[in-house]
Amino acid sequence: MALSTESIDAMKKAAARYPQKRSAILPALTIAYRQIGYLYDDLYIEVADAIGVSPNEVASAATFYTMFPKQKVGKYLIQVCMNISCGLMGAESLKEYLLKVLNIKEGEITEDGLFTVVSVECLGSCTTAPMMQVNQTFYENLNREKVDKILNDLREKG
Amino acid sequence: MEKKVLFANIDDPKQPEIDTYISKGGYKSLEKVLKEMKPEDVIEEVKKSGIRGRGGAGFPAGMKWSFVPKDSPKPKYLVCNGDESEPGTCKDRVLMEHDPHLVVEGMAISAYAIGAGHAFIYIRGEFDYPASQMRKAIDQAYEKGYLGKNILGTGYNLEMIVHTGGGAYICGEETALLNSLEGKPGQTRIRPPFPAVEGLYASPTVVNNVETLSNVSLIIKNGGQWFSKIGTEKSTGTRIFCLSGHVKNPGNYELELGTPLSYLINDLGGGVIDGKKLKAIIPGGSSTPILKPEQIDTPLDFESVAQAGSMLGSGGVIVMHEDTDMVWVARTLAHFYMHESCGECTPCRQGTKWIYDTLTRITAGEGKMDDIDLLLDLCDNIDGKTICPLGDAAVIPIRSTIELFRPEYEHYIKNGKPLVENKFMSFV
Numbered sequence: 256m257a258l259s260t261e262s263i264d265a266m267k268k269a270a271a272r273y274p275q276k277r278s279a280i281l282p283a284l285t286i287a288y289r290q291i292g293y294l295y296d297d298l299y300i301e302v303a304d305a306i307g308v309s310p311n312e313v314a315s316a317a318t319f320y321t322m323f324p325k326q327k328v329g330k331y332l333i334q335v336c337m338n339i340s341c342g343l344m345g346a347e348s349l350k351e352y353l354l355k356v357l358n359i360k361e362g363e364i365t366e367d368g369l370f371t372v373v374s375v376e377c378l379g380s381c382t383t384a385p386m387m388q389v390n391q392t393f394y395e396n397l398n399r400e401k402v403d404k405i406l407n408d409l410r411e412k413g
Numbered sequence: 414m415e416k417k418v419l420f421a422n423i424d425d426p427k428q429p430e431i432d433t434y435i436s437k438g439g440y441k442s443l444e445k446v447l448k449e450m451k452p453e454d455v456i457e458e459v460k461k462s463g464i465r466g467r468g469g470a471g472f473p474a475g476m477k478w479s480f481v482p483k484d485s486p487k488p489k490y491l492v493c494n495g496d497e498s499e500p501g502t503c504k505d506r507v508l509m510e511h512d513p514h515l516v517v518e519g520m521a522i523s524a525y526a527i528g529a530g531h532a533f534i535y536i537r538g539e540f541d542y543p544a545s546q547m548r549k550a551i552d553q554a555y556e557k558g559y560l561g562k563n564i565l566g567t568g569y570n571l572e573m574i575v576h577t578g579g580g581a582y583i584c585g586e587e588t589a590l591l592n593s594l595e596g597k598p599g600q601t602r603i604r605p606p607f608p609a610v611e612g613l614y615a616s617p618t619v620v621n622n623v624e625t626l627s628n629v630s631l632i633i634k635n636g637g638q639w640f641s642k643i644g645t646e647k648s649t650g651t652r653i654f655c656l657s658g659h660v661k662n663p664g665n666y667e668l669e670l671g672t673p674l675s676y677l678i679n680d681l682g683g684g685v686i687d688g689k690k691l692k693a694i695i696p697g698g699s700s701t702p703i704l705k706p707e708q709i710d711t712p713l714d715f716e717s718v719a720q721a722g723s724m725l726g727s728g729g730v731i732v733m734h735e736d737t738d739m740v741w742v743a744r745t746l747a748h749f750y751m752h753e754s755c756g757e758c759t760p761c762r763q764g765t766k767w768i769y770d771t772l773t774r775i776t777a778g779e780g781k782m783d784d785i786d787l788l789l790d791l792c793d794n795i796d797g798k799t800i801c802p803l804g805d806a807a808v809i810p811i812r813s814t815i816e817l818f819r820p821e822y823e824h825y826i827k828n829g830k831p832l833v834e835n836k837f838m839s840f841v
């Protein structure tokens with residue numbers, strides 16, 4: 256069992272609120288992803304058990320939704336918005352800088368296991384571009400000093 | 414002009430607390446509706462306001478509600494669309510974060526109007542903070558008896574649920590959203606049947622945007638007539654515009670509909686950054702045709718923007734200065750539509766990929782002169798030939814940039830490099 260009792264309880268609680276259990280698949284996958292950090296096949300069976308739907312139903316949703324990584328990523332997943340408003344404010348350069356200082360390629364994990372950088376589409380933060388999301392947190396109006404500080408703070412936290 | 418109706422309390426840090434909201438007259442509209450008005454009276458009032466949907470298409474909200482069959486024995490559902498994924502758009506988030514009870518109250522009134530016992534708010538999965546603000550507000554509303562069983566002793570029951578998505582733009586499209594809410598992949602459904610007749614769990618469902626529903630309690634409080642006097646005759650009320658790109662003061666601004674675009678960009682936005690010249694404006698999110706600097710006085714209302722050859726869309730106004738490579742703009746957006754195509758219909762699935770590959774070839778310096786016609790052909794083969802409007806949207810930036818900036822394409826192809834090089838903020 257990879258899922259914690261807390262996660263399973265939270266999934267059951269979510270499922271109880273919907274008129275139909277299948278609706279709880281996305282909330283349940285969100286809970287699983289936040290506990291484990293990524294999704295994989297065997298996990299779908301556990302999720303399906305927790306909310307009382309079929310593993311196939313869970314798998315077909317999980318594979319469609321790109322927000323949940325399907326392989327291991329760094330402890331801090333840095334998602335850089337590369338869409339138009341951020342692009343106009345230097346997103347390409349921001350990503351290049353992150354990859355350089357972390358010394359990785361897109362999608363890779365840093366040696367200390369802490370960071371992965373990926374490109375994403377518009378995150379709904381266009382008026383505070385450029386921006387990036389680290390796990391669940393948005394960092395906006397970025398410049399080099401801010402990025403350095405964010406990385407340092409995360410490294411310190413470990 | 415700037416007119417803060419939805420944003421009246423947006424700067425009050427205590428506004429998300431229910432006591433603050435109530436102390437300013439909040440939940441009075443819900444009480445009035447439940448105690449004094451019949452559902453059809455509410456729909457009438459909303460019709461009188463003339464409010465049109467703020468999610469993109471601009472369909473009159475009151476009319477949509479009246480399509481819900483009254484005699485259906487099935488349960489009815491209200492869904493508030495907080496997917497907010499159209500590039501350039503970030504306004505619903507502001508309402509959910511800073512005035513969540515305005516959203517909750519609007520949803521509750523609307524649910525009552527259509528006879529729903531369940532109301533869902535579908536929030537894009539990346540919006541963790543807005544979703545937590547909405548959850549907190551909903552919990553508080555339950556505690557105070559504005560949601561749940563027998564609300565304010567009137568016998569009306571309403572459950573309200575926050576549902577978060579999984580990072581797919583297509584789930585903003587209402588039928589894909591409903592599939593997603595049912596736990597399925599976010600693929601679109603063929604209409605008819607329309608959601609008002611057969612939506613969530615095959616039951617009558619109304620889907621409205623966050624900003625649309627946020628206006629509802631204000632319409633009830635001040636009257637449909639009041640609302641209809643704001644804005645222009647056919648575009649009533651205000652709208653929140655998300656000003657982004659190369660302006661000094663980007664941000665979300667609420668304007669009376671009919672306010673000139675120049676007022677937003679120059680007076681509120683402070684004009685173009687670094688003293689550079691304005692080159693292009695996308696007025697309503699990435700799916701709307703580009704306007705030229707000469708069109709900066711276009712009034713921001715549904716009709717005027719349409720007359721100027723574009724659309725008011727989602728309210729995302731994206732400003733570009735002279736040092737912007739328009740082929741790069743096209744490729745950036747082409748990548749987005751390719752990535753977000755749900756894959757259900759071939760013209761969209763294949764066409765968006767082909768467009769992106771062609772643009773990549775051009776920007777890699779390997780383009781051929783025929784590629785411009787190829788791009789236009791690809792657009793013709795997608796436009797109007799797909800199940801949902803994502804396909805139509807995908808061709809807009811391509812056609813628009815070719816039509817207005819063709820020499821930039823030609824230069825790229827002839828010389829293997831851009832006519833205009835991007836000069837944007839640098840981190841390295």
Ligand SMILES: Cc1cc2nc3c(=O)[nH]c(=O)nc-3n(C[C@H](O)[C@H](O)[C@H](O)COP(=O)(O)O)c2cc1C
Pocket residue numbers: 465466467468469470471472474494495496497498499582583584585586587588620621622623625626801802803
């Ligand atoms: C590809 C696509 C994406 C959409 N994304 C959104 C969105 O993020 N938010 C939204 O409110 N409407 C979106 N819409 C429009 C919805 O389908 C629907 O028209 C709208 O939610 C209805 O609400 P309204 O009448 O209040 O505008 C999208 C439409 C399409 C075709």
Ligand code: SF4
Pocket residue numbers: 583601753754755756757758759761762799800801802803804805
């Ligand atoms: S147009 Fe594109 S996004 Fe819409 S249904 Fe077809 S493949 Fe899916």
Ligand code: FES
Pocket residue numbers: 336337338339340341342376377378379380381384386500501502
């Ligand atoms: S374009 Fe980056 S957040 Fe919208």
